[in-house]
Each structure stands twice: as C-alpha cells, then as structure tokens.
Amino acid sequence: MPELPEVETTVRGLVPVLEARRLVSVEARRPDLRRAFPVDLRQRLTGARITGLRRRAKYGLLDTDRGDTLVFHLGMSGRWRIDPGELGPHDHLLLETDEGRRLALNDPRRFGSVDLVATAALDDYEAFAKLGPEPLGEAFSADTLGAALRGRSAPIKALLLDQRIVAGLGNIYVCEALHMAGIAPGRAGGRISRPRLTRLVEAVKAVLVAAIEAGGSTLRDYARPDGELGYFSRQWRVYGREGEACGCGAPIRRRAEGGRSTFFCTFCQR
DNA sequence: ATGTCCACCTGCTGGC
DNA sequence: TGCCAGCAGGTGGACA
Numbered sequence: 001m002p003e004l005p006e007v008e009t010t011v012r013g014l015v016p017v018l019e020a021r022r023l024v025s026v027e028a029r030r031p032d033l034r035r036a037f038p039v040d041l042r043q044r045l046t047g048a049r050i051t052g053l054r055r056r057a058k059y060g061l062l063d064t065d066r067g068d069t070l071v072f073h074l075g076m077s078g079r080w081r082i083d084p085g086e087l088g089p090h091d092h093l094l095l096e097t098d099e100g101r102r103l104a105l106n107d108p109r110r111f112g113s114v115d116l117v118a119t120a121a122l123d124d125y126e127a128f129a130k131l132g133p134e135p136l137g138e139a140f141s142a143d144t145l146g147a148a149l150r151g152r153s154a155p156i157k158a159l160l161l162d163q164r165i166v167a168g169l170g171n172i173y174v175c176e177a178l179h180m181a182g183i184a185p186g187r188a189g190g191r192i193s194r195p196r197l198t199r200l201v202e203a204v205k206a207v208l209v210a211a212i213e214a215g216g217s218t219l220r221d222y223a224r225p226d227g228e229l230g231y232f233s234r235q236w237r238v239y240g241r242e243g244e245a246c247g248c249g250a251p252i253r254r255r256a257e258g259g260r261s262t263f264f265c266t267f268c269q270r
Numbered sequence: 271a272t273g274t275c276c277a278c279c280t281g282c283t284g285g286c
Numbered sequence: 287t288g289c290c291a292g293c294a295g296g297t298g299g300a301c302a
Contacts, residue, residue, distance in 0.1 A: 034296090058296075073296080074295085074296090075295085075296060076296055077294085077295080127297095161296090163296095170295055170296070171295065173295095
C-alpha cells in the first residue's frame with residue numbers, strides 16, 4: 001500500500017482526528033518495528049498537542065507543540081486504524097486524543113518505523129538528509145532529473161526507486177509512470193533523451209496526482225475498523241496485470257529482478 | 271562511487 | 287482438505 005499517494009492519503013485522513021488535538025494517552029504495545037521506538041516516546045508525547053500534519057517522501061510527520069515531530073513510515077504493510085475498537089496483535093502504537101478518538105498504527109510485517117525528532121532539526125534527520133526532491137514539486141523537473149541520471153548505467157526502473165534521486169516513488173508507480181512515458185524499464189538511466197525525460201517527469205506527476213485523487217475519494221475508508229482500501233488499483237495500466245492486454249493489444253510482461261517484479265509492455269516501452 | 275542482491279517479517283494465494 | 291512454495295506497496299547493508 002504505502003507509496004507517496006497512500007502516505008499522502010493517510011495524512012489527510014488523520015487531519016480531522018489529530019489536528020489541534022492533545023494526546024492524552026500514548027501506548028507502545030510492541031515497540032520493535034524496523035527500528036525500536038524511542039525509549040522516551042510515551043513521556044515526550046503524552047500531553048502534547050498536534051500542531052500540524054505533513055508528508056515528506058513516504059514519511060508522515062506529526063508536529064507537536066513540544067518542539068518534537070513524530071515521524072512515521074508505513075513500510076510495506078503499515079496503516080493507521082481510526083477508532084479501531086478491538087485491538088489485534090499488529091496494533092503496535094496506540095494514541096488517544098482529548099476528544100476520545102483512538103488511533104492504532106497497525107503493521108503486520110513490521111517494516112515501518114516510528115521516530116521522534118526535534119522539529120527544528122528535521123533536515124538533519126538521518127532518513128531525510130539524503131532524500132531527493134519531492135516528485136510533485138518544482139524541484140523535480142527534466143533538468144534536475146537529467147542531471148541526477150547523467151552517466152548512470154543502471155536501469156531507469158532501479159534509479160527511480162532510489163529515494164536519493166526522487167523521493168516517494170515505489171514499485172507500483174514506477175512501473176506505471178514508465179509505461180505512461182513509453183520508456184523501457186531496463187533502459188540505462190543516462191541514455192534517455194531530453195524529450196523523453198520531459199515525458200517521464202510529466203508521467204510521474206500525472207500518475208501520482210491521479211492516485212492521490214483516487215485515494216481522496218475513499219478517505220472515509222480510514223474510519224473503518226477493517227481498513228480495506230481499494231484506491232487506485234483499478235486504474236493500474238500494467239502493475240499486477242501480467243498476461244493481460246496492454247492498450248496496444250500486446251500481452252503485459254512481468255520480469256523479476258532483485259526480488260522485485262517489473263510490469264511492462266515490450267512494444268509500447270523502448 | 272555505482273550496481274546488484276538479499277535480509278528483515280507476516281500473511282495470503284494458488285498449485286499439487 | 288492440507289501443505290508449501292512463491293509473492294507482496296520498502297529500506298539499508300553487504301558485496302563485487
């Protein structure tokens with residue numbers, strides 16, 4: 001689930017519950033995700049007021065009036081459950097607001113993370129220091145992408161997944177954007193012409209915007225205890241569609257490398 | 271530095 | 287019906 005659009009949707013879904021609310025209870029139920037929670041998480045967060053909610057790359061940020069920002073990452077299987085009712089074994093962090101709303105960070109595979117960082121020092125936070133530009137910002141352009149790819153021989157697919165080049169894309173949206181731009185996933189990053197770089201940047205932005213819009217239309221799902229999310233999956237052009245017909249009629253191919261699947265069309269993507 | 275692979279962890283699906 | 291291999295949205299470390 002959690003690439004940039006899903007994290008953006010998550011943060012937007014948390015706003016009505018958390019914005020300007022004070023946390024009256026903070027409970028770490030199983031604090032060993034990818035990294036351990038900060039040992040003083042509960043102490044520093046209990047009684048704090050949430051002053052703003054933001055996203056950076058695939059991270060969600062909750063600013064507090066204590067000068068700390070809670071930084072969460074959803075890994076592969078993370079999500080926030082709003083007013084979950086019965087708690088399960090994968091509800092690792094539990095928050096309760098002064099309005100009596102409850103939030104559970106649920107992450108079965110435990111690839112996610114939770115950190116507490118001084119808001120003023122976020123730029124120096126290790127996970128953020130090396131991140132590339134936001135793909136929806138002006139800093140992500142044919143100019144900047146071209147500069148980042150210059151001389152690189154690795155496949156463009158792998159380079160777009162590198163968060164230092166552009167921050168927020170994952171396996172689904174890279175496959176989708178490359179198909180939309182007509183670029184073969186195995187093409188060397190440094191060997192993409194300028195006009196095609198422009199198309200690629202536009203495709204990345206377009207697919208992310210469309211996915212955020214689709215997520216936004218189902219925001220209410222975040223309030224459901226079962227938490228099933230449909231979202232953008234119905235609009236995938238190639239991802240998860242091996243053997244189905246591409247728009248050109250040719251069968252969509254799947255290739256596995258380094259443990260990840262790439263979906264593409266050999267005719268539309270060169 | 272760059273490119274590539276693998277481990278981390280749990281749950282689900284499909285084939286036998 | 288039951289078991290097991292294979293696969294899953296991410297990241298970071300090890301290696302050549």
